[in-house]
Amino acid sequence: MKRIKIKELFIANPVGTKVCIKGWVRTKRISKQVVFIMLNDGSTIHNLQIVTEPEKFAEDIMQHIATGVSLSVCGTVIASQGGNQAIELQADTIEILGTATDYPLQPKKHSLEFLREIAHLRFRTNTFSAVFRIRHAISYAIHQFFHEQGFVYLHTPIITAVDAEGAGEMFSVTTLNMEQLPKTPQGQVDFKRDFFGQKTSLTVSGQLEAEAAALGLAEVYTFGPTFRAENSNTTRHLAEFWMVEPEMAFYDLADNIALAERFLKYVIGFALEHCKDDLEFLQKRELDARVGKQTDKSFLPLLDRLDNILTYPFACISYTEAIDILKASQPNKEKKFAYPIDEWGCDLQSEHERYLVEKHFTKPVIITNYPRAIKAFYMHQQEDGKTVAAMDILFPGIGEIIGGSQREERLDKLTEAIQSMGMNSNILQWYLDTRLFGTVPHSGFGLGLERLVQFVTGMDNIRDVIPFPRTPGNAAF
Amino acid sequence: MKRIKIKELFIANPVGTKVCIKGWVRTKRISKQVVFIMLNDGSTIHNLQIVTEPEKFAEDIMQHIATGVSLSVCGTVIASQGGNQAIELQADTIEILGTATDYPLQPKKHSLEFLREIAHLRFRTNTFSAVFRIRHAISYAIHQFFHEQGFVYLHTPIITAVDAEGAGEMFSVTTLNMEQLPKTPQGQVDFKRDFFGQKTSLTVSGQLEAEAAALGLAEVYTFGPTFRAENSNTTRHLAEFWMVEPEMAFYDLADNIALAERFLKYVIGFALEHCKDDLEFLQKRELDARVGKQTDKSFLPLLDRLDNILTYPFACISYTEAIDILKASQPNKEKKFAYPIDEWGCDLQSEHERYLVEKHFTKPVIITNYPRAIKAFYMHQQEDGKTVAAMDILFPGIGEIIGGSQREERLDKLTEAIQSMGMNSNILQWYLDTRLFGTVPHSGFGLGLERLVQFVTGMDNIRDVIPFPRTPGNAAF
Numbered sequence: 001m002k003r004i005k006i007k008e009l010f011i012a013n014p015v016g017t018k019v020c021i022k023g024w025v026r027t028k029r030i031s032k033q034v035v036f037i038m039l040n041d042g043s044t045i046h047n048l049q050i051v052t053e054p055e056k057f058a059e060d061i062m063q064h065i066a067t068g069v070s071l072s073v074c075g076t077v078i079a080s081q082g083g084n085q086a087i088e089l090q091a092d093t094i095e096i097l098g099t100a101t102d103y104p105l106q107p108k109k110h111s112l113e114f115l116r117e118i119a120h121l122r123f124r125t126n127t128f129s130a131v132f133r134i135r136h137a138i139s140y141a142i143h144q145f146f147h148e149q150g151f152v153y154l155h156t157p158i159i160t161a162v163d164a165e166g167a168g169e170m171f172s173v174t175t176l177n178m179e180q181l182p183k184t185p186q187g188q189v190d191f192k193r194d195f196f197g198q199k200t201s202l203t204v205s206g207q208l209e210a211e212a213a214a215l216g217l218a219e220v221y222t223f224g225p226t227f228r229a230e231n232s233n234t235t236r237h238l239a240e241f242w243m244v245e246p247e248m249a250f251y252d253l254a255d256n257i258a259l260a261e262r263f264l265k266y267v268i269g270f271a272l273e274h275c276k277d278d279l280e281f282l283q284k285r286e287l288d289a290r291v292g293k294q295t296d297k298s299f300l301p302l303l304d305r306l307d308n309i310l311t312y313p314f315a316c317i318s319y320t321e322a323i324d325i326l327k328a329s330q331p332n333k334e335k336k337f338a339y340p341i342d343e344w345g346c347d348l349q350s351e352h353e354r355y356l357v358e359k360h361f362t363k364p365v366i367i368t369n370y371p372r373a374i375k376a377f378y379m380h381q382q383e384d385g386k387t388v389a390a391m392d393i394l395f396p397g398i399g400e401i402i403g404g405s406q407r408e409e410r411l412d413k414l415t416e417a418i419q420s421m422g423m424n425s426n427i428l429q430w431y432l433d434t435r436l437f438g439t440v441p442h443s444g445f446g447l448g449l450e451r452l453v454q455f456v457t458g459m460d461n462i463r464d465v466i467p468f469p470r471t472p473g474n475a476a477f
Numbered sequence: 478m479k480r481i482k483i484k485e486l487f488i489a490n491p492v493g494t495k496v497c498i499k500g501w502v503r504t505k506r507i508s509k510q511v512v513f514i515m516l517n518d519g520s521t522i523h524n525l526q527i528v529t530e531p532e533k534f535a536e537d538i539m540q541h542i543a544t545g546v547s548l549s550v551c552g553t554v555i556a557s558q559g560g561n562q563a564i565e566l567q568a569d570t571i572e573i574l575g576t577a578t579d580y581p582l583q584p585k586k587h588s589l590e591f592l593r594e595i596a597h598l599r600f601r602t603n604t605f606s607a608v609f610r611i612r613h614a615i616s617y618a619i620h621q622f623f624h625e626q627g628f629v630y631l632h633t634p635i636i637t638a639v640d641a642e643g644a645g646e647m648f649s650v651t652t653l654n655m656e657q658l659p660k661t662p663q664g665q666v667d668f669k670r671d672f673f674g675q676k677t678s679l680t681v682s683g684q685l686e687a688e689a690a691a692l693g694l695a696e697v698y699t700f701g702p703t704f705r706a707e708n709s710n711t712t713r714h715l716a717e718f719w720m721v722e723p724e725m726a727f728y729d730l731a732d733n734i735a736l737a738e739r740f741l742k743y744v745i746g747f748a749l750e751h752c753k754d755d756l757e758f759l760q761k762r763e764l765d766a767r768v769g770k771q772t773d774k775s776f777l778p779l780l781d782r783l784d785n786i787l788t789y790p791f792a793c794i795s796y797t798e799a800i801d802i803l804k805a806s807q808p809n810k811e812k813k814f815a816y817p818i819d820e821w822g823c824d825l826q827s828e829h830e831r832y833l834v835e836k837h838f839t840k841p842v843i844i845t846n847y848p849r850a851i852k853a854f855y856m857h858q859q860e861d862g863k864t865v866a867a868m869d870i871l872f873p874g875i876g877e878i879i880g881g882s883q884r885e886e887r888l889d890k891l892t893e894a895i896q897s898m899g900m901n902s903n904i905l906q907w908y909l910d911t912r913l914f915g916t917v918p919h920s921g922f923g924l925g926l927e928r929l930v931q932f933v934t935g936m937d938n939i940r941d942v943i944p945f946p947r948t949p950g951n952a953a954f
């Protein structure tokens with residue numbers, strides 16, 4: 001008999017029919033008259049309850065059924081006698097596919113730290129199966145959003161000789177034998193003998209290559225891994241993470257902002273529509289964890305936080321307005337900011353962003369037109385001579401979720417910016433070419449996928465929203 | 478006035494309405510009475526013809542309009558007086574957005590080799606815009622196929638301490654200062670002081686991690702970059718390429734094969750449905766290139782080659798049957814194979830695969846049950862003691878496009894295979910865990926995206942189907 005997925009079974013509710021189910025035992029309860037086995041097959045957060053009489057099967061089968069064991073069960077779908085589901089399965093045959101002696105995932109609450117150490121098994125837990133199904137839905141929605149509007153998905157290079165940010169620590173990539181490095185006559189490492197004939201690194205962004213593509217295909221986006229070799233052991237940093245970077249010819253800053261807001265609402269709406277069960281599970285998990293803890297009056301349950309994103313237009317202010325609000329704010333006057341806001345030009349810290357989003361506006365905030373000095377070389381210089389056409393989108397509890405800008409399309413301004421930052425314009429000659437030949441106004445932004453998954457799932461630590469996190473000292477699995 | 482895309486204009490055919498178009502000039506023809514400008518905006522292979530009288534605009538505008546220049550043109554849509562399109566644009570205003578002096582992409586035939594050197598500009602050519610729109614459609618279809626059947630898209634790590642194949646040259650990843658490497662007291666490089674506290678490399682496959690996920694989420698797939706540091710300068714190898722790797726719990730070899738054939742037909746069908754114009758352009762390009770050359774009687778035009786994939790079931794034979802066919806074949810008897818087939822156990826070479834696919838079956842061929850000795854350690858060992866439940870899918874003109882297998886789910890057999898190949902089972906302990914706890918029969922396969930894009934576009938060189946190819950000695954852009 002063909003296996004049916006538990007998710008499909010709950011949709012069909014085929015009471016009275018014979019089916020075959022395969023999955024992993026979450027729990028077993030046994031009494032003299034009846035055995036209840038909760039089986040999960042990864043297709044949904046919900047388990048299927050299997051009921052049978054203990055004497056119906058050989059004792060060694062019943063004995064071996066325990067948490068973590070994989071089973072193939074055939075039987076008749078019956079209306080549930082209770083429990084959370086409408087149906088359960090009356091077992092005719094039970095086959096043990098794989099045993100699980102000393103299984104580390106016993107049916108009790110495990111800490112997320114412990115589960116991170118067995119990341120290869122955490123796919124079998126409620127929390128992580130929900131998180132990774134939601135991560136999938138978000139990823140799919142991203143592709144669907146861009147595809148529907150005619151964007152071209154572009155695979156920009158991972159190994160690169162370019163440093164897109166002009167800053168940021170990078171991982172080196174080499175095939176040289178590090179125990180016996182070839183040297184130049186001057187005694188330096190001879191990278192001419194490396195695989196690519198030069199020094200190469202892992203990309204920190206596909207933006208520059210995506211711009212080149214946008215200046216031909218008009219609307220493109222990347223969705224791939226990017227890397228930062230920063231020694232940051234925080235709940236918000238990974239050495240390897242996934243970025244989405246759309247680049248659009250003929251978009252100015254306003255077009256860029258409108259696209260980004262529409263994009264975030266679309267993706268979060270998709271998750272709400274397609275992952276209701278998983279989100280409800282994570283919401284309950286979060287609420288349970290708060291029981292008995294000090295209450296924060298502004299706290300909203302997960303689904304309300306997501307609904308709010310869809311309901312209200314984002315606030316949109318200039319950097320200058322942001323500084324004015326922050327300067328006049330209670331915490332600034334009371335000297336409660338670690339970095340007091342005194343004058344125009346300073347960079348916004350996380351505490352300032354959180355104040356604007358969580359206290360002042362209580363919704364996402366878009367900040368535009370930052371000082372030129374604190375932003376990257378490729379941003380479009382405004383007429384005022386001191387700001388650039390940047391835009392950051394700040395989310396409650398997350399901070400910056402999107403950073404973008406209109407790009408500098410004027411060759412002279414761009415060349416000057418590269419030189420004034422002391423960057424190597426030779427290596428960027430191809431990038432300058434795109435402004436030399438048929439340049440057009442264009443814009444783009446970057447979204448860190450894991451930050452968005454954190455927001456949608458409510459998970460505190462970024463290491464819990466990527467299957468196998470890479471952080472300083474950790475490349476396990 | 479809001480810009481409209483040329484693709485949308487050709488669908489709407491709004492004769493008589495005013496529109497605004499932005500794009501790049503492909504060609505300009507000028508006479509005393511009339512100017513024709515062919516404008517392309519990347520949304521479609523087709524150019525929009527702009528017509529106007531030369532004296533309507535200032536002379537310096539008309540002078541500067543040349544191939545590569547970017548324009549914003551507003552005017553009235555009129556029925557075409559001729560040409561290939563139903564409509565053209567009568568210009569009211571023309572604004573030059575960016576000039577293009579000494580533009581390298583003049584309207585003549587450029588060699589693909591030359592275009593590879595200006596990969597940042599080749600998005601503006603007919604051939605490459607078509608290829609990259611098709612690459613997008615294929616990528617999107619891959620996500621749609623798996624999403625529709627409930628698979629979870631999984632991001633497996635790029636930086637890894639595991640060597641999935643137990644072979645294959647890998648790129649090292651490090652943050653150590655290569656000019657001053659820290660050493661252990663024994664004089665070796667001290668990788669404990671590297672970013673991850675150990676030696677790490679770029680992944681050659683996400684399969685092992687995807688298996689761990691499948692043994693919890695049931696059906697998952699990866700779609701990400703993979704790396705081979707092989708010094709292969711061929712038309713079929715890249716150092717950095719994109720792989721798709723589905724892994725499915727509860728699938729045996731037959732389920733795996735059925736999924737793979739359905740998958741390939743779905744994706745190619747999607748491209749045929751959504752990229753008709755681009756495929757027709759590439760078909761014509763290929764036919765034009767063949768004019769005057771020696772004819773190969775079995776040659777089929779591109780669209781026919783793609784249709785054939787959808788029309789016929791793939792041939793499916795065992796390795797043993799393949800050897801029998803090859804042994805008895807004309808070229809083998811006439812000693813025309815560089816590697817003559819004499820006995821069971823030898824690996825199949827490209828010449829053998831091509832004979833089976835292009836001469837014997839004239840359609841895709843699935844070969845199953847290869848000798849254990851020539852396949853990877855993780856493949857399910859068959860009862861005969863000498864073969865494994867492998868399957869390779871061979872495509873005309875391409876060779877192996879998919880390689881997969883039922884995975885070895887039995888802990889004892891897997892451990893034995895790892896040991897017999899002299900691999901380090903310590904580093905794979907987590908992988909063995911997935912067999913120790915609730916193991917189940919499962920299967921998966923890998924598809925090299927670029928091989929598939931080559932097949933669908935008909936492009937000869939794999940460097941022409943990825944935006945910025947990485948090959949030995951080349952990491953430009």
